[in-house]
Amino acid sequence: MDYVIEMLDIRKEFPGIVANDNITLQLKKGEIHALLGENGAGKSTLMNVLFGLYQPEKGEIKVRGEKVKITSPNVANDLGIGMVHQHFMLVDTFTVTENIVLGMEPKKGINIDLKRAEREVQEISDRYGLKVDPKARIADISVGMQQRVEILKTLYRGAEILIFDEPTAVLTPQEIKELIQIFRTLIAEGKSIILITHKLKEIIEVCDRVTVIRKGVGIDTLDVEGTTPTQLASLMVGREVTFKTDKTDSNPKHSVLEITKLNVKDSRGVNAVKDLDLSVRAGEIVGIAGVDGNGQSELIEAITGLRKVTSGKIELNGKDLSSYKTRKITEAGVGHIPQDRHKHGLVLDFPIGDNMVLQTYYHKPYSKYSLLNNKEINKQAKKLIQEFDVRTPSEQTPARALSGGNQQKAIIGREVDRDPDLLIAAQPTRGLDVGAIEFIHKRLIEQRDNGKAVLLVSFELEEIINVSDRIAVIYDGNIIEIVDPKTTTEQELGLLMAGSKNKAGETENV
């Protein structure tokens, strides 16, 4: 079979590092090809080279057998290469059609011919089973549909080769199923797909072949048929990886967090958390499963004092925190690994060392009489860097320069080291690779074993099932069911998350 894309011996250097060290990737026509690698392995760099955002130092790219030079994304578009980014590039206030035609609007005189555009969008949507309403506003549609708009955008521009960057990270299990169906339709229509991911299960499920990259070096390209997740994981990480998180049964004691009748409004002033009750006991991990946007963020922000509580109680060891400011809540014994590590977790331009004392800088020994003691701060930073295996040149390195996994380890180190009675972990492994995920899960379980309460919020069902001792399913601002991770399945959880109760007759159990 012919190759539609060949990237041969691609080498891309950045000051101080080789991001791609002579990597070869060959995409056959009509296949789904996975690009697998840890964070910072060089996947995105390689795809950015293909998409024309970076120029390689060495190597050549062939499209349909012809040698090409891709100098900009426009060139890539002309060659029929389209990319669906992990973070959608859509204008929220525009309609689906307006977003799709943006930059190449069909004209009628000097006006945009929206009618024609809508018709064209509808046509493509029907053909590939994308089920997109061309007139809907982006702000009003679900994340899954936004992603389909991104797919439509590339198809509208005539893409034959589609690159997907971590497409399932933001989707619910049902949406993932739909996406996989879309993949199959695309292939049937003669398109080829490169899928960047570190989710091994997906690879096994949909991909034909996989290219594994480790630390900028192409390790191997193999047929997916006949491989196992374990095999792929060890290829990617370079050592044996265990998937099942080892843990003993939980031994919960007294209640640490007790939430009763909590109501919280979201930024638009709409009730996002509605009469929610939840308790987390010492020595257990409670996982909150739910589709994004069902009140998880607002719940966490309310507990940590970042959002005002409309009514209800949040008690930590019997003390009501609902009217406290963030600092008092932190000092009362709440640790928080925030969902967005760049926005909330770190001051990216601060040295990683300063970030390690972001909540404690005003305490002894880090400062005395309001004067910072940099020696102590650096000592603490060095300790955490060592203990939590944060890979950084030094504690003076800006947090921005660290890879996502190491940034996350730094945050976790900081929060765990404060030894909080309640540790809230929101999406703690988002975008991280197998090795880092394993490490973080171990740390969470360690906290539990030390008799602390852990509240885990995640959109990854596998993570919720693996790590939690109890799973609370959140839907529309309420906990609609508590299930036992040992007996539940992803299917059951998926249905619950979609708001339907499968066990008829069972009373609401909160």
Place this chain on the structure above:
Amino acid sequence: MFNQFSRWQKILIPVISVILGLIVGAIVMLVSGYNPIEGYTALLSGSLGEGFYIGETVRQITPYIFAGLAVAFAFRTGLFNIGVEGQLLVGWVASVWVGLAFDLPKVIHLPMAILAGAVAGALWAFIPGLLKAKLRVHEVIVTIMMNYIALHLCNYLVRYVISDEQNTTDRVPESASLKSPFFETLTEFSTMHYGIFLALAAAIIYFVVLEKTTTGFELRSVGFNQHASEYAGMNVNRNIILSMVISGAFAGLGGAMEGLGTFGYGFIHGAFSGVGFDGIAVALLGGNVASGIILAAALFGILKQGALIMPLQSGVPTELVEIVIAIIIFFVASSYIIAYLLQRLRKGAK
């Protein structure tokens, strides 16, 4: 400003900008028929050539340091204080007013007058700080408007309150004056005064507060990332106000230096003095760090002072210095271009 650049780039970019600015200035001189060597020689001798000129240059540097520190302090907390000019004016008038209104021994009177300048500047900056913190009104808009209010309010105060419908106030008495007979004799009777020591002390305070205290930690943290600061339990609004107040205090002190030192009185300003606005350029060129601001202020002082003598000695018009300054600022502001060229150069060398 240069956070994404490495340490050597942070130093090289302003230095290269200055050199480029001087080169382009020389080309402009050549094109317009002047001799650049003569021009720059006149500039240098007019700013550093004689004791008198050195004294005048140092005097000129003093308010630039304060204005630069004021702009930079706010900037480090993520705020654009465009109102340094106005804060400087109210500081000027307040210090003169206190100088004239009281009759006290110098040990009390002078510090009191200086402090009045700082407090007035701080209060003037408090208003935009408060509006930003409470109502999210953008500080650039408010500080610009506050400049005009300051200008006309100060003129009113000088004419109708502090003086008797005059264009200038009386001279502040010796007990509230920064004038230094010692420096004046040393520099052949220039207007150099003790203010430069206060300016250098202010730069040290700037460094210590921002880099060494928990307050500075919070201010910088808020400047970089308000969300993370809030997450860490810092009071973002309080820090915004505090930053503006400290920034305004630096500006007000700069005004007090003019009021109690350079001039020794207040007068009706037909237009802005420009020192406050030049402070933006000083902060930018100095990379918002104390040592950089002192060097940038020194450069500005030398250029501005030398520009006065340049036409007399070489025929090159004063405005040429404005061109040089503008080009320096242009290159600093477009630092990406220089960083890019530096990178290219390094790659080429390899």
